[in-house]
Amino acid sequence: MGDIMTPIPFDRIMERLLEEMEKEGSCYGVKKAYKADKNKFYTIFGRKLETQIGPAAGPHTQLAQNIIAGYYAGARFFELKTVQKMDGRELAACVAKPCITAEDECYNCEWSTELTVQEAFDEYIKGWFALKVISKEWDLGGSDGFQFNISVGYDLAGIKLPKVDNFINGMMDASETPIYKECKEYLEKNLSKFKKFTKADLDAITPDIVNSVTVSTLHGCPPQEIEAIASYLITEKGLNTFVKCNPTLLGYEVAREMLDSMGYDYIAFTDLHFKEDLQYSDAVPMLERLMALASSKNLEFGVKITNTFPVDVKNNELPSQEMYMSGKSLYPLSLLVARNLSRSFNGKLRIAYSGGCDYFNIDKVVGSGIWPVTVATTILKPGGYQRFIEMSEKLEKPEIKAWSGIDVEALEKLVSEVRSDKHHVKPVKPLPNRKSSKKVPYLDCYMAPCVNRCPINQDITTYGILVNEGKYEDALNVILEKNPLPFMTGHICTHTCQSACTRNHYEEDVQIRRNKLIAAQNAFEKVVPTLKSTDKKNLKVAVVGGGPAGIAAAFFLAREGVDVTVFDERDTMGGVVANIIPGFRIPADDIQRDVELAKACGAKFVTNKRIDDINALKAEGFDKVILAIGAHKELPLELEEGKAINALHFLEDFKKTEGKMDLGENVIVVGGGNTAMDVARAAKRVPGVKNVYLAYRRNARYMPADEEELNEAIEDGVEFVTLVSPKSFKGGKLVCAKNVLGEPDASGRRGVKETDELVELPCDTLIASIGESVRGDFYTSNGIEIDKKNLPVLNPVTLETNVKGVYAAGDGAKGASVIVKAIADSKRVCEAIVNHAIGELKISDTTDEKVYSYRGILEEVEEKKADNRCLACDYICENCTEVCPNRANVYVNVKGSHQIVHVDYMCNECGNCETFCPYASAPYKDKLTLFASEADMLDSENDGFVIVKGSKDVKVRIDGQNLVYRIGESNDKLNYRYAELIDTIYNEYEYLLL
Template sequence: MSDIMSCMPFEQLLNWVRKEHKEKQTVFGLHKAYVASKDQEMHIFGRPLETPIGPAAGPNSQLAQNIVASYYAGSRFFELKTVQIMDGAELAACVNKPCIKADDEGYNCEWSTELYVPQAQDEYIKAWFLLKFMAKEYGLGEMDGFQFNISVGYDLAGVKSEKINTFIDNMKDGKNTDVFKECQSVLLKYADEFANFTAQDAQSVPGEICNSATISTLHGCPPEEIESIACYLLEEKGLHTFVKCNPTLLGYDFARARLNELGYDYIAFGPFHFEDDLQYEDAVPMFKRLMKLSGELGLEFGVKITNTFPVDVKAGELPSEEMYMSGKSLFPLSISLAAKLSEEFDGGLRISYAGGADAFNIKEIVSCGVWPVTVATTILKPGGYQRLTQMANLVAPLGIKEFNGIDVKALRALAEAARSDKHYMKSAKLPGTRKSKENVPLIDCYMAPCEEGCPINQEVATYMKLSGEGRYEEALRVILNRNALPFITGTICNHNCQSRCTRNFYETPVQIRDTKLLCAENAFAKVKGEVKAITQTKDKVAIVGGGPAGMAAAYYLARSGAEVVLYEKKERLGGVVSQVIPNFRIDDKVIAKDAELLTQLGVTLHLGTVAPKVAELEKDFDRVILAVGAYKRGSLPLEGCETKNALDFLEAYNQNDGKVSLGRNVVVIGGGNTAMDTARAAKRCPGVENVYLVYRRTKRYMPADEHELVLAREEGVEFKELLAPVKLEGGELLCKVMELGDIDSSGRPCCVEGEGTEAVQADTVIVAVGEKVPTDFYKENGLEVDERGYARTGDNYESSRKGVYVIGDGRRGPALVVSGMADALKVAEDIVGADVCLDMSETADEQVTYEKQGVLKEVVKDQDGKRCLSCQAICENCVQVCPNRANLAIQVPGMEKTQVIHVDYMCNECGNCASFCPYASSPYLDKFTLFANLEHMKDSKNQGFVVLDRELKQARVRLLGKEFTWQKGEASAVPEAIANLMEAVIDDYAYVLDFK
């Protein structure tokens, strides 16, 4: 129904929870319940509180099911989504969708509840009853072990309006509301069916829902207005009160400097809000007056840190001009403000905290005396609400019972530590897309992003699982199935798989490359002898070039039974890996291990031998593969300067054990991996004191792998950013100063010439620019080339000469080692006429995988396979990250994997699931959708269905651009899998259909 979410009746919610819990042992898709302990109970506002954590006022606290899911996972303090006088359709017209982007630091452009205020009130009261029921029925804690906290705004007139005033009064005591009576009646109706929750429990549910409020004001709200709202809530409404504070209290200069030092220099904001918002010098005396007033009234007063931090939309993150920042980038600001105010008040000011809290800092925050703590961004990431369980378990043993002031020294130390804590620092490079180019399928959408992102599609999840269990030999067998070079790729692969790993949304990607090498080192001696030829072809194949592509082609073909002869003009195999990549990164002993596999398979090697011409090879071989690499050196002419080519330098470096004369000052021009290798090698040359890496953009936009960039920086390479070289003069490289412009089609900011020049000391200038394919070689051997000088090839990489293939860097220009291996695999399969690899994927243990989800955990050396989330078997990212539970994982009889459907009436098109789906899709738009009725279906373009008759199992279906009626047992255009899915919804998930 477009972006309008609907509220479920209490009876539907109750039956949904009961049936799902009984049959699936889950609640709204959550697999782990948090059980509170009575002896760890805290107290606030005169009421008990089993854990000091919960959802912040936001997308995770506006519907009853959101609050239920949060409670089940461990929340006990609920800051309900803000209500204000503007609501419903009027508000919806002002909020652009999608409105949430939480894939790294968080952004949103939403405001307060999108419901009408009376609807919001009803949702909160329904949740109040459901949590009471679940606490007793499922033994999750005491029925009074949680608290609701209302959030109201944005000005005094609005708060005093009839709409908001009625809401406040009903939240203080809701016994006379229709929804309170309805909830009580429904619970009494089913009381005989409950195991633990009794009719007496239903009748004893108190109407006093909230006795506390958090004030949320708009940016620019005058201090006297804020104080007047607080006084009204304290004096007239008798509510314990928090006032939300903005990080703008820290001042523009502080915020800009802190974010810059942590790598968030690209986040744009100006001084406007810092000048227009509440000022620190006004805030402190106000808080002192309110503390005094609350004390006289016997109430508690405190501040909520923090409210929104507005930043500019610069790269189309969300469809608005301004958005609100949250998550890991907000933590260093929020905790600094908390520390500053605590020092001001000698620890006496109570602080309710939000702003980047998660499992990595929750224990420290609460230990300082800062609580309750509410979160949003962390539970909008994969793992979702389930992340709260880990947080609850971390704070439970702290033994805090009451607020006894804040440990100012510890809080200041926490704020200072955030300045260098990796958890809050932005990566040296902005992450590229983690999405596949494929659209999400309606059925069986699970795939491991790491495997899809690997050019040779290794069964990563399978060998990570085996490695994590210490089964290295089995893991290596899986690796060798598709990977011909486990030692080379385990050492220097740029591991695109890791950049796609779902763990990037948790903390750190699974160390796939290191794990591959671990398996190779531990099992190679035993497994090597098992590598044998399987007769699939009797072709005789010549391979020209012994780099990674040529070695891989020899491996795949020889294993398939081909007679393979490989020619390499150098004395050893490895190509650019051996000749050019510095030996401090990989040495020939490592490469020799992979070469042993070729010997094991009977490949004939002609090393130090220039291969015969293609015409000669064709006489003796059925097929010829040219894997000669892009060996023609590139150049960058500069005025008054004779530059060195990076590959020439690196080759000389390796041949001379690093003894290359370069002078004191070396400039490397470029920003790719070769540039990083060159700079690091130059730094090791005798006599070199300074190595400068010159690049026309900033390091964040360099094409180099982040790991290599970081190593270069750690080894003392000095980055000279935003410089374009012009000429060498008097031992100095003169460069034009550049500036970053708007984002271009590459996703990077374009470079524009700035003002002035800058000189960089340079005795030697080394140019790391793209190498060129050997056009002359192809022409000499009778191959057609295109206008770029590349050999013309078909989809199977066969050249214009039948039976002659071109693979590797020589086909496309310099690329990844594993890309050359992918070429080799494709050509081998074309020659053999069949798959040359087996399917070695294994199914994952569902329970083990669900236990890992939602748990933040750092890399454990040599055991990192245990962190793998087995996405190829269980993904459910879209299910986990949806605040409203609008994406549903269901079991369909006869299908091995759970299937995902989208429930239209629960969705408000926040767009959060789009960020985390590994496909080039948005699940809320692209997954098969369940509509509540025909009107809702008409209002949407999604493919999906409306159940027309449950008994007949009849539905109206929209599929592949057509609409028709489906009924079980009758001939239909609906594919069997889709029909089975709809039938499963009707038979096993009827509670989803009870919406009215």
């Protein structure tokens, strides 16, 4: 049915719980359980609460299975999804899909329930009964250790309508409702299926589901209306009441300044909602009156901080004009609202909280007296509901104290710290694209994004695991299969693998480069003597250029038994890395260790010999020649007056003189790439230099430099002067035109336009770092065809030039790039020369149990140590199963292999799984789909299948082709592995079938 969720009957819910636990040891896909101490609990609204946390009124409290999954993982306070007069199909038709994107901070179009009010009621009652059962059956805690809290909106007239009024009354006393009776009757008839849940436990289940409510109002709701709703719920319904407050209470200027100062200046919003929403001056007296009213009725009153924050859609984040922000960027705003109200009420106003809490801050927020805390964004990320366990464990205290107010001083401290909190400050650079360009396959879709992104597809997870086990020699041998430069790449690789790492969605990427260097440093001495070549080949190859590409080619060929010699015009091998890159980036000895690895395999190196004539090499008996000459031709900075020093020339002089240069007091570096950062950092180390400025035509967000390189420059004291274009350099001044950013292009990068406004910068030395090009004359003099960029025209597979037996690799072949791409080129050339693949695949040695043990666990990264946070994505991915609030993507064990199936009837097409799938795909559309009925299948465009009720017939749609398959029988038109998957679901996962 596409985006229409189908509620699961209570009997099917219970049957799945029991069957899945017996077969998989999991609960709706959640692998680990949180077991509360029944003797330790908090009290709120006169009821027990084992942990102070749970899911917010959003996607995680819309269906019974969501509530169950949350409870199993440690949630105990459930703010049920808001109900209103508009519901069901009418509301669903108004919600643009996809409606959620939670890659970093989170945005949504709409989080109100898309079920009817009656359907929502039924889901909550089913969830209530299920939690009562599993709390006892699986020893998860006391059967009275959790609470439901209803959320209603959005105006008093709507709340008084019969369907919403019946909802409220039914949640207060469900005893006479059909669903309550149905659930109780099922349990009475099936008590024999349970081992610990008894008749006495069933009889103890009470129908008073809730005694508290959270008031949710739309932006612009007048204070009189908010007060009227709360007063009605307190006086007429006798409910303990929270009123949701919006971040707009801060005022536009405060909110704008806070977000801008923390790197969220790109988030667009106007002052509209700030003017129309409840004003702080009106909020305080209103809340005082409501506190007094609730107290007179012996009820508790408080505020819920905060509602989501409305912002403009500017970059097609979601298919709407406005969206609601939550998560890490909402946290500072929510804290500020909490601080302000706590000041005004001297800590006596109770505050429930939702606004960017996660493992890293939950103890601080709760420790200040703010609870219950509900979350959404953190459990929309990989790990999903499983993240509740770690938060719950962090909140375990030896002493449980009753709530006595807000610790205003502790809250003040939190507010002061948040502006520099690395978990909430936005990185300077935008998030990299972490998706592959490939479409997700129907089967075997687990993939390590780091391996996929690496140009040489190193077995990253494999050597990472070995490093953490202290098996350094094994780890280095795995690395050397595909990467002969572990020291160079261990120090200065741009590690695009880390940009793609799934761990980025937890806290930060696994320090893959560091793990490589640790392996190299610890195993080099022992591994070198073991290196050798394979059977000698009657083949002699010359490599021109001793940079990374040349050394890599030498290693690969020598190990394959080829007689290989590297020639370089300098007296030191290593090319740019040895002669240009500053020593504070990589020690000279480590560069030569990479050369030693190639020598150990039998490669020969000749220094101080310039090669201009390829034919002379052939005359010396070389059968093949690899050109790895680099890109050293400078690109000049065009100025109306004056001249800049070339970046590579400067870095070479800096290295030769050990920084003893005369640059004056003020140095300006023009550029924004990694080389520019090296230049600026080197200039800061030159005696006499007081100021180093880095001038760039866009702002820092659009600099091509890596985030790490940029931050290191900032730490070294380099000052950024952005949105400027240099015009002339004379008399100790650099004159620049000021620029403004234009509209984003298709990639999201904004254009730049010069203005007529000029700015003067003090400048004694000007250095240009705007790129390098290739010496085309070297190629043409040797009869090699070149293109318009002076690059050789190459066979796209072998990288052979038009001159037979002559190949090109590295910067000189494709333009200035990075070390690992030079290695990739060399590997491809060497494979062409020896006529077979180089480097064996080394699969991770791990288990399901190990992988699942650290899913959903966030950790602080330990500096300088081996990083053990790898999720082994090459073994198990399952991001899509974890991030789906409704559990609509499921893992199925097919003969020992992990396969993912999308369950149509559980899905409302929120789109969250698309964000976190490592492929360029959306699992809810692109994985094989299990349909509940033939009508649902006809209503969808997904490939998938439906098992016809009461039979073994299966209707299948694959690649647009329809066919009929019968369980257990062969079918020439259906791939046997698809048949195995369908058979497995029919025979072993019957609980997935409605």
